[in-house]
Amino acid sequence: MMTGKGPLTGYRVVEFGSNLTAPIATMLLGDQGADVIKVETPAGDQLRGSGDRRAAVSGMGSMFLNANRNKRSIVLDLKHPDDRAVALALAASADVVVQNFRPGVIDRLGLGYEAVRSVREDIVYVSIDGLGRSGPAAGRRVYDIVVQGIAGFAGIQADPVTRKPEVVRNSVTDKVTALFVFQAVTAALLVRERTGKGQHVQVSMLDAALAFLWPETMGSSTLAGGDVEPGGSVAGTRYCYPTADGHIILGFVTSSEFEAVCEVLESPELLDDPRFKTLGQRFANAAELNAVVGDRLLTRSTAEWLARLATVDAVYAPVNWPDDILNDPQVIAAGTVAEYDHPVVGPYRQPAHPARFSATPAGLRRHAPELGADGPAIRAELGSDSEGAP
Structure with missing residues (x-):
């Protein structure tokens, strides 16, 4: 476990999130020292049961471990008035709130931007949505594959010969959006340091996906009007080739x-x-x-x-297959993956934080939490009764 202060030590982040986008963004903030409090439903983040897991351990699947290090967990039933009051008090104690409910849901729960700003005027409040907050598809249920389809990822991945489209076989738009959220939070905090004012930051997965694709793959959509000579793009270039044996x-x-x-x-x-x-x-x-x-x-x-x-x-x-990566000599020499000992899961591996700070190191400070494990301590910090739900 790492010691020492990270660049975001002293900031508190409250996450009303699940799946990948919000959790990865807040995990990265936690890597850099922020106190990240994850608010979970009584059933917990659905990723808790996803991915590889040890037979004797529940609620700690590999996908949850990989998106939720450096956090504390509290269970709150946001449909219950008492727990909503705790959630609002928690938001009032925070510098940043990040949520990825479908548009309108968080407002109906009484935890939208205006509600939180009424108790913490300088809050940095980040709302993540799938396809934007207006338009015919704004209210749809959205996962990564939906954005891949609309933003063009599946088309760009088409085989150059057969033209058969294919999605990227990982949650690329979830993770790209998480990186935009991660940067947007630090930018908004910098503005607050300079002006004393918070703000509402809205990040759409569709916006993030298109911004990610645009520079080198959307050349045909860049120049408007006529008199444009096509020049091809990286998308048409083949980089993975078969050899005589691989x-x-x-x-x-x-x-x-x-x-x-x-x-x-x-x-x-x-x-x-x-x-x-x-x-x-x-x-x-x-x-x-x-x-x-x-x-x-x-x-x-x-x-x-x-x-x-x-x-x-x-x-x-x-071409490394997933099982080859840990043995790649460059991965080993660069210290890109390290092994830790989780008190519940046992030995597990995590990648290094991508930004390596010389004076304020980022990295693993706290293992991914058990469901609600930190509820009593968090309630005590808020001055709330720690009895009842964790």
């Missing part, structure tokens, strides 16, 4: 990187091919280049290609 990741952006690949492939004729002279031409003619490179890579084993690529300044990588 697969390899191979890419090239700059001319020198393309030259390095051509040297290793023993295909100098590609350098003189007018279709592939520049990055724009390589994007525009990606299908033809994919085919040529793919045929060449089938002639040798993965190990042979990796050894050859290591001798030049190329962009390449092995």
